[in-house]
Amino acid sequence: MTRRVSARRSNVSKQQDGFATEALAIEWAEKELEGFLTKQKKPMHVNQNAVQSVTHKLKKQLQPKKPQMLHS
Numbered sequence: 001m002t003r004r005v006s007a008r009r010s011n012v013s014k015q016q017d018g019f020a021t022e023a024l025a026i027e028w029a030e031k032e033l034e035g036f037l038t039k040q041k042k043p044m045h046v047n048q049n050a051v052q053s054v055t056h057k058l059k060k061q062l063q064p065k066k067p068q069m070l071h072s
Helices: 022-041 048-062
Strands: 002-004 010-012
Touching: none
Parallel strands: none
Antiparallel strands: 002 010
16 A cells, blocks of 8 residues: 655555565455545544644744843
8 A cells, every 4th residue: 555645755564575466465455445534544643742832832932022121
């Protein structure tokens, strides 16, 4: 199974050879594809600490800057 990772890059997720018949190869591929798609549908684990850290940094960057007083 080959999948497109980006516009320029592909990745081989599964491969196997040596099937006695084309029908056995197709059966294997369909089973592997079904498992792959099921895995892709599962929600990803998200590190909440990382999300909070990034959110905090973004909020800090988006805060308006305080005007600086010019000394004469």
